Amino acid sequence: MKTNRNDTRREFLRKLIAGTSLMGIAPYLNPLTAISETTKKGGLPKRPLGKTGYDVGIYSLGAQATVEQFGRKDEAIAIVNRAIDLGINYIDTAAAYGQDNTGEKRIKRMGTSEQHVGEVMKTRRKEVFLASKTHDRTYDGSMKLLEKSLKNLQTDHLDLWQIHNVKSKDREDISEILKDDGAVKALEKARSEGMVKFVGVTGHMDTAPLKFIIERYPFDNLLVALNAADKHHNSFIDKLLPIAVEKEMGIVGMKIPARDRIFSKGGIITMKEAMDYTLSLPISTIIIGIDNITELEENIKIAKEFEPLSVDEMLAIEDKVKPHYEHLMFYKGLSNWPPEWSGNDV
Numbered sequence: 001m002k003t004n005r006n007d008t009r010r011e012f013l014r015k016l017i018a019g020t021s022l023m024g025i026a027p028y029l030n031p032l033t034a035i036s037e038t039t040k041k042g043g044l045p046k047r048p049l050g051k052t053g054y055d056v057g058i059y060s061l062g063a064q065a066t067v068e069q070f071g072r073k074d075e076a077i078a079i080v081n082r083a084i085d086l087g088i089n090y091i092d093t094a095a096a097y098g099q100d101n102t103g104e105k106r107i108k109r110m111g112t113s114e115q116h117v118g119e120v121m122k123t124r125r126k127e128v129f130l131a132s133k134t135h136d137r138t139y140d141g142s143m144k145l146l147e148k149s150l151k152n153l154q155t156d157h158l159d160l161w162q163i164h165n166v167k168s169k170d171r172e173d174i175s176e177i178l179k180d181d182g183a184v185k186a187l188e189k190a191r192s193e194g195m196v197k198f199v200g201v202t203g204h205m206d207t208a209p210l211k212f213i214i215e216r217y218p219f220d221n222l223l224v225a226l227n228a229a230d231k232h233h234n235s236f237i238d239k240l241l242p243i244a245v246e247k248e249m250g251i252v253g254m255k256i257p258a259r260d261r262i263f264s265k266g267g268i269i270t271m272k273e274a275m276d277y278t279l280s281l282p283i284s285t286i287i288i289g290i291d292n293i294t295e296l297e298e299n300i301k302i303a304k305e306f307e308p309l310s311v312d313e314m315l316a317i318e319d320k321v322k323p324h325y326e327h328l329m330f331y332k333g334l335s336n337w338p339p340e341w342s343g344n345d346v
Helices: 005-022 073-085 112-127 139-153 172-178 183-192 207-214 241-246 271-279 293-304 311-328
Strands: 046-048 055-057 059-062 090-092 129-134 158-163 196-203 221-225 250-254 285-289
Touching (some): 055 059, 073 293, 112 129, 129 139, 172 207, 183 196, 196 250, 207 241
Parallel strands (some): 059 285, 090 129, 196 221
């Protein structure tokens, strides 16, 4: 008997979601048990962040977009404060985040995002699980970045410190990271001294280096690009998620609306479809960068009303985005990536 391609995909998704019993997420992906006490009280649904012991809201703030823009401090602070007010308890930033769009040419302003978030953290640090990243591959360089990050964020520790954007296909990047004087040593040193609680790794370009590194080092968390177009090219869902689930890692999804490209070409899918699809996967939370508070409130509403999709509903959304998958996965090098977004995560 000839196997239908959709039947194979259907069975894969079923097995992947079934595997979430290891992570303590399974009840949240079962339509019969997905409504938590937090949800009943009108709050943001929560899930375990891997083995960290921390429960994170299923929708989190990626501190890019307006929050990383130089010259927009007041707007950035308002967004971060409103996010926490609405129940967001996980904020993702990075030492590399920052854009200056005030001149004729966009330029990097590394640290701007952390500085803006830090203006809120100086009074609300205990309300959030705070994550940042090092883009340096060496011990010394990463420790210097951590010192700067802590200063910018106005805190004495990070809850999660991650290696930013692992992508090298020839593994040179990974070799640098894992060397005796590499970034992993910095993560371990910072954790042993209480400057960070947990460590992780991030990426959005290629599955191979991320698979290689999480199989060789026990990271607590994985931040990876996961959207409805993913299965159509070098799939993180297919090649990486099963490993992360088996290892009981915290899993954070990014690139959910593909930098708003889901709204182009006449509207490929809606924001609700984009969020519901990714949240139906065995993950802890999703991060999305916000342009304004109205957008934040709309996304929070979607997250509060979330109900897990059936496998057939997920397949239908995958089919809907298929003609546009190259456009939606620009971050894998399939189409043009606007230069001001180079290296960005959300």
